[in-house]
Amino acid sequence: MDRAVAQARLAEERGEVPIGAVIIRRGEVISEAGNRTRELNDPTAHAEVLAIRDACGALGQERLEGCDLYVTLEPCAMCAAAISFARIRRLYFGAEDPKGGAVTSGVRFFANPTCHHSPEIYPAIGEAESAAMLRAFFQTKRGPED
Amino acid sequence: MDRAVAQARLAEERGEVPIGAVIIRRGEVISEAGNRTRELNDPTAHAEVLAIRDACGALGQERLEGCDLYVTLEPCAMCAAAISFARIRRLYFGAEDPKGGAVTSGVRFFANPTCHHSPEIYPAIGEAESAAMLRAFFQTKRGPED
Numbered sequence: 001m002d003r004a005v006a007q008a009r010l011a012e013e014r015g016e017v018p019i020g021a022v023i024i025r026r027g028e029v030i031s032e033a034g035n036r037t038r039e040l041n042d043p044t045a046h047a048e049v050l051a052i053r054d055a056c057g058a059l060g061q062e063r064l065e066g067c068d069l070y071v072t073l074e075p076c077a078m079c080a081a082a083i084s085f086a087r088i089r090r091l092y093f094g095a096e097d098p099k100g101g102a103v104t105s106g107v108r109f110f111a112n113p114t115c116h117h118s119p120e121i122y123p124a125i126g127e128a129e130s131a132a133m134l135r136a137f138f139q140t141k142r143g144p145e146d
Numbered sequence: 147m148d149r150a151v152a153q154a155r156l157a158e159e160r161g162e163v164p165i166g167a168v169i170i171r172r173g174e175v176i177s178e179a180g181n182r183t184r185e186l187n188d189p190t191a192h193a194e195v196l197a198i199r200d201a202c203g204a205l206g207q208e209r210l211e212g213c214d215l216y217v218t219l220e221p222c223a224m225c226a227a228a229i230s231f232a233r234i235r236r237l238y239f240g241a242e243d244p245k246g247g248a249v250t251s252g253v254r255f256f257a258n259p260t261c262h263h264s265p266e267i268y269p270a271i272g273e274a275e276s277a278a279m280l281r282a283f284f285q286t287k288r289g290p291e292d
Contacts (some may be wrong), residue, residue, distance in 0.1 A: 041202045043209065045232035049190050056187045063189065077248070077255050078231070081224035085189035099260060106260030107253035109223050114245060114252030123287070 001092060001126040003071065004070040007034040008133055013136030015040055018133045021047035021071040023064065023088075028069060031055040047071060048079035052086045063087040072130035074101035074123070080109040084117045091119040097112040147272040148237060150216040152195065153180040156280055160185055164279045167193035167217040169201040169210065169234075176213060177201040193217060194225035197230045209233040218276035220247035220269070226255040230263045237265040238274030 001067035007020025011034030022032040036045040048071050056062055061114035067092040069083060074097040083091060093103065102109045103121060153166025157180030168178040180193050183189055188216035201210055214236040215229060220243040229237060239249065248255045249267060256264035 037208055041208045043202065044195050044199060044228050045189065053188050053190060056189065060187055062187045063182055076227055077223045077253065077260070078227035078283050079224075081222055081227070082190050082250075085224070100262070102227075102253075102260065107223065107248075107255055107258050109253055112253050113148055114223070114248065116246070 001070050001072070001094065002073050003029065003032055004094070005129055005133070007032050008072045008130065011035045011047070012133070012137060017083070018137050019047045019071065019073045021051040021066050021069060023051050023069050025064075025067045028121065030058055031062075034145075046076065046079050048075055049082050052082055052088075056086065065089065068085045068092065070125070072126070073097050073134065074103050074105060076100050076110055077102035077107055081115075083119060084110065084115050087117050088119045090104065090122065092122045093122070093136060094126050096123060097126070147216050147218070147240065148192075149178055150218050150240070151214065151272065151275055151279070152275065153178050157181045157193070158279070158283060164283050165193045165217065165219045167197040167215060169197050169215050171210075171213045173277050176204055176210075176257045185246045185273065186291060190224065192222065192225050192290050194221055195228050198228055198234075211235065214238065215265070216271070218272070219243050220249050220251060221278065222246050223248035223253055223255055227261075229265060230256065230261050233263050234265045236268065238271045240270070242269060242273070 003022045004020040008018040012018035020034045033050035045112040064086045072094040080102040150166040154164040157169040158164035162181040166180045177200035181192040210232045214257045218240040
């Protein structure tokens, strides 16, 4: 998760919402990414989606069986479904996201019958650091008076 | 929707699940795409995601306000969330997808409080043709005895 947090910090330095993700297989980093929605003008360029696309590219396959994904924030519905399609084995995430999450919040995608593969789910891994980083980011964006 | 169906047919010719999408703004086609998950080894390369990414790239912006999306099959949770993030104005879709859809089926993403923008939704547009194409595709894949 430390590497995912580092990716989140790099995203923040680029002016993006600080969220980072890493994909690991057999102890080896296959891909790592931070949010790039603004830089790429691409609303689908969440850290998880970029990490999944990079990992699939690196391995030359459409599925990531045996791969684990670490991400600093609870995935949204887009990313949860992408994680399912990619057949990720284990999902470790940091802060919960009651406003936009789709794992333990919102639509709880992995528990729905239209989800055909659910990873093992490990929430609240390194939660405090990820949450503090996001809180600080949004406080700065809103300005001190909000 | 005819152009979306044409994209679905092109996808089928490439060996992909036959689903196509088109994005229109003020009567003009901004992007059109078919599924490319196999070709690109990318489980996120659904027709809607590709069309959104292309449209954002073409317009140089992260949001597609005032744009309408036509797709031959009910979007999944990944695509529904991407449609929301992109601020698509109107969503027209063909066949409903009770097994994997997320609009009128499954998690009904646009009706959830964690969805912060919902398009106007027009289901069952050109439904018969889209459904027949998908049915024929999966029958061929399974073989005649199934």
